[in-house]
Amino acid sequence: MDTPERNQIAAPISKFEDSPVFNYINSLSPIKPVKSIRITQAFSSLTFGSLPSIFTSPHVSSSHKESRFLRSHQDSDPSNIGTSCKDENKIPTAECDVSDVAQLAENESELQENFDILVPIGESSVEPLDEHQEFALDLPQSLKYDCGSPNSDPTPCSTAADCTVSKSDAPVDEKNSQIDLPDGRSHQEGTSQQKNDTGCGWESLALESTDLLIFSSPNDAAAFRGLIQRSPDVEVGYFTSMVSNFPENEVSEELKSHLLYQLTFNEQHEAEEPSCQPVDPSEQKDTNTLPNGVAISNLDNHTGTYLSVNMDNEVGAHIPFANKPISDLPRGMRRRCLDFEMVGTQQKSLDGGSGGISSPLLKSDENDIPKNKQLVVVKGGGDSSRCIVPGIGLHLNALTSTTKDSRIVKHESLLSDVQALNVHMSTTSLQSPLTNQESLHKSLTLSNAEEMDHDNGLQVAEEVSQAPTDLNYEENGQTSPRKKRRRMENGGESETCKRCNCKKSKCLKLYCECFAAGVYCIEPCACQDCFNKPIHEDTVLATRKQIESRNPLAFAPKVIRSSESASEYGEDSSKTPASARHKRGCNCKKSSCLKKYCECYQGGVGCSINCRCEGCKNAFGTKDGSALRGPDCEEEEETEKCEKNKAEKIPWKMENENNDELNLASALPSTPSGFRRPLVQLAFPSKLKQPRSSFVTIGSSYALHSSQKMGKPDLLLPPPPKFEKLPLTNMEDEIPEILCSSSTPTASIKSTSPNSKRVSPPHSDFGTSPNLRSGRRLILQSIPSFPSLTPQH
DNA sequence: GAGTTTGAAACT
DNA sequence: CAGTTTCAAACTC
Known part of the structure; x- marks a missing residue:
């Protein structure tokens, strides 16, 4: 990675102007090349960001790769940075800031390498592309640095004046940055002069950038790091795909850097989101007013917003690719990821304030289908995180079922989400939704099929998370877990977003609904001594593994729906309304199976x-199979009860229907676009040892969550991210054989299916990334229904 | 909101 | 595998 990029960068830089890419960019954004660059970033970030965040895997190895990748980019960046800053007198504030940040982030070794390149490049006006690259590369690192920096205070600089003021303060940051960057110092020096000239000094930029980069809390920073590390594989994949699309290597590098930058940025944004939401709208408006599209004001509050704003302005103005939407999407993905990681810490902090903006997307999952899709709604807080977590747990399911169709759906949903984001994030954005959509489509088209899948998956998750939108989130988050649940149930919101109240299980046992659903506990949870948090990812994974070792199906969906299932059940199937059956069946003795x-x-x-x-x-439907009563209470005795329950039955049952397939998935925000996957029922032949159920439902709710749910993680999570590692390992270690060998679904199901389900989510996540694909294959074999990582759904 | 009931999950 | 205990949700008051 490094070598090719370097080579590419070095040569191209000098040729930059001549390069077709450059010309293309210029054509896109006649006003300012810089903007065009950003646009590219947004695009790249969009494709790239979404998946990684959601699926960020815990794999350490992946992290290394990522770091490498970033570094390589950074290498190119330094040179770019220096040049970019100089060149970019036009866009002094925003870009300079970015470049500053990038400089900070740059590694010494990388810097040196870059310098070599830089020397030649420095003079040349590094056009926006370079700058973008720099940003992308540097930002991650810079962010890390910033975390520790005393000046972390994100003082917003709405205007250039503000920026200048901050400059005075900036010196410290600059020093830090300089120190950090051995090679970068030279850049800074050169750039500093330019800064002064331009009116936006490096320092000011650096300060701003630092502000943006600075994490509100150490936790956030950690989470951010984790995200970066997790996503490497995926990122690489995106990058590669993106690069392939572009004619020149240069462009690819830029895109990569942009993507990286956005990722980092998003992470920050997520961490900071809580405060950002309220501010963003106004800021965005302000930024919009600015001709240059300087989103500086946003920077203070949240870098993420800042970028988005810029993107909006720029993109809206000229770039065909709807950057904003794209950028937003990645954010959503990241948010989910972040949510996973940060759920515990951030959400709490966030909740206190605005209501948990941090993981809006995730929350959205929890919420029903977000009608509005507003990011703001995200609420973040607990809900979002939860949603995210589920996503993670559900990742497998969600991923497994992905198909081209699903992709399309996802895209649509994504587009819608993007639009929603645009509306919310940048109320003032000039871009029209249509443009955004178009841009998204273009981006998608550009990306490889795999990339598409990844993107879709991410997008889906995003949508889910976003969907929840209601402003009510804050309220919900504040409410007690029970109330929330009831609301969810009553409101029809997905039950998937579960909130536990565990006191003794530490949320590491199946007693915990969250844990059982493969989701991290969130603020809304009233659990005590909870270990089901990203912070304790290792513990969670280990515990899961243990449980799965005992019962591979432990995390498998409890309810399997499918025509197949019905056939298997035979009589029973006829009974059930949806031909769905409980995987293991119940053991009720006193409730007569008439209560929850x-x-x-x-x-x-x-x-x-x-x-x-x-x-x-x-x-x-009774187990006798005698008669399907259906929800309607037919029985005489129970008629009264039934009547009472009817109200409940219908509502919650409906939920189940929607969610049942994916019980967990339901947690995923039901996406208007149809994110919900159809239940993936695995119709396993009789072979399955499973005493009770022949089928294994893949994941009902999980899948949805994953995409989102998570996203978890994810979606993602991020679960997605967490799960990814374990699942993969688990899959490979434990399940692989089963999946691969098991020609018969049942066998696979029994031994592996549950695990696979559980595991699959993570796998699915991986699947998005090339590395993970292997895991995916296994899953697919064992569980037909499992969506691949791409699934987006 | 507190207490009870219930059945799954975990343990032996 | 069966019996018991633990646990948290569901339910009731």
Whole structure:
């Protein structure tokens, strides 16, 4: 990676102006080349960011790769930075800031390398592209540095004047940056002069950048780091794909750097989001007013917003690729990831303030389908995080089922999300939604099929998270877990966003709904001594592994829906409304399967032969198979009860139907666009040992969550991210054989399916990345329904 | 909101 | 594998 990039960068830089890419950019943004660059960033970031964040994997190895990747980019960056700053008198503030940040981030070794390149380049006007690259490369590092910097205070500089003021303060930061960057110092010096000339000094920029970069809390920084590390594989994939699309290597580098930058930026943004949301709108408006598209004001509050603003302005003005939407999407992805990581810390802090902006997307998942999709709604807080977490847990499911169609859907949803983001994030953005969509489509088209998948997955997650939008989030977050649940249920929101109240299990046992759903606990949870948080990822994964070792299906969806399932169940299947059945069946003795104590009833499915219940009166179908009563209470005795329950049944049952397939998935925000995956039911032949259920449902809710859910992680998570490592390892270690070998679904299911399901999420995540693909294959074999990472759905 | 009931999960 | 205990959700008051 490094070598090729370097080579590319060095040569291209000199040729930059001549390069077709450059020309193209210029054509796009006649006003300012810099803007065009940003646009490219947004685009790249969009494709790139979404997936990584969601699927960020815990794999350490991946982190290394990422770091390398970043470094390589950085190498190119330094030179670019220096030049860019100089060149960019036009866009002094914003870009300079970025460049400053980048400089800070630059590694010494890298810097040296870059310098070599820089010397020649320095004079030349590094055009926006270079700058972007620099930003992308440097930002990550700079962010890290900033975390520790005393000047972390993100004082917003709405205007150039502000920036200048900050400059006075900046000196410290600059020093730091200079120190950090051995080679970069030279750049800074050169640039500093220019800064003065331009009116936006390096210092000011550096300060701003530092502000942006600075994490509100150490935790955030850590989370951010984690994100960066996690996503490397995916990023690489995106980059490669992106590069392939572009004619010249130079462009690819730029894109990569941009992507990286955006990723980092997003992370920051997520961390900082809470405060940002309120401010963003006004700021964005302000930025919009600025001809240059300087989003400086936003920078103070949140770098993420800042970038987005710029993007909006720029993109809206000229670039065909809707950058904003793109940029937003990545953010959503990142947010999810961040949520995973930061759920505990950030959300809390956020909740206190604005209501947890940090992980809006994730929250959205929790919420029903976000009608508005507003990022702001994100609320972040607990909900979002939760949503994210589920996403992670669900990742496998969500990923597995992805198909081209799903991709399309995702794209659409993404577009919608993007639009929503645009609306919310930049209320003032000049861009029209259509343009954004177009840009998104273009970006998608550009990306490789795999990339597309990844993007879609990310996008999907984003959508989910975003969907939740209601401003109510804050309220919900504040409310007690029970109230939230009830609201969710009543409101029809997905039950998937579960909030536990564990006191003794540390949320590391299946008692914990969150843990069982493969989601990290979030603020809304009232759990005590909770270890089901990104901070304890290792513990969570280890515990999961243990549980899966005992019961591979432990994390598998409890309710399987599918025509197949019905066939397997035979009579039972006919009974259940949706031909869905509880995987293991219930063991009710006193509730007559008429209350939510009964998992079958709770899942909105009839009891099956697998059930050991006594006196089954399940309204959805008794295990006798005698009659499907359905939710309607047919039985005489229970008629009254039924009536009482009806109200409940219908509502929650409906939820189940929507969510049931993916119980967890339901947690994922039901996306208007249809994010919800169809239940992936694995119809396994009789072979399955599973005593009770022949099928394994892949993941119902998980899948949805994953995409989102998570995204988890994710979606992602980020679960996605967490799960990724374990799942992969688990899959490979534990399940792989089963999946691969098991020609028969049942066998796979029994031994692996549950695990695979669980595991799969992470795998799926990986699947997005080339590295992960291997895991995906295994999963697919074992579990047909599993969506690939791409799934986006 | 506190207490009870219930059944899954975990343990032996 | 069966029995018991633990646990947290669901439910009731």
